[in-house]
Amino acid sequence: MPLHGLIIKAASTVVTGAVGVAAYNGARRIVARAPLREAAVTATEWGLRGARKAEEGAESARLKMADVMAEARERLGEEVSPPGVADTGHGHAH
Numbered sequence: 001m002p003l004h005g006l007i008i009k010a011a012s013t014v015v016t017g018a019v020g021v022a023a024y025n026g027a028r029r030i031v032a033r034a035p036l037r038e039a040a041v042t043a044t045e046w047g048l049r050g051a052r053k054a055e056e057g058a059e060s061a062r063l064k065m066a067d068v069m070a071e072a073r074e075r076l077g078e079e080v081s082p083p084g085v086a087d088t089g090h091g092h093a094h
Helices: 002-035 036-076
Strands: none
Touching: none
């Protein structure tokens, strides 16, 4: 009887090992076929496009806000500097 139990344990170990090897080989084949690099490049491309669109939107919002501020200053009678010219704001010449 002890020999019978040993044979059953050995057989189950072999079957478990065979199933593990088959699963490993199957996963390896799937990964080898999958275009991982292409997917990574595509995902990066989408990310860059999204970032550029966000930058365009932020710049557009900044320019619109600058226009609103300039119009408000004009209504108050303040002198409005042309776009791109920084206001030093400290009141004396160097």
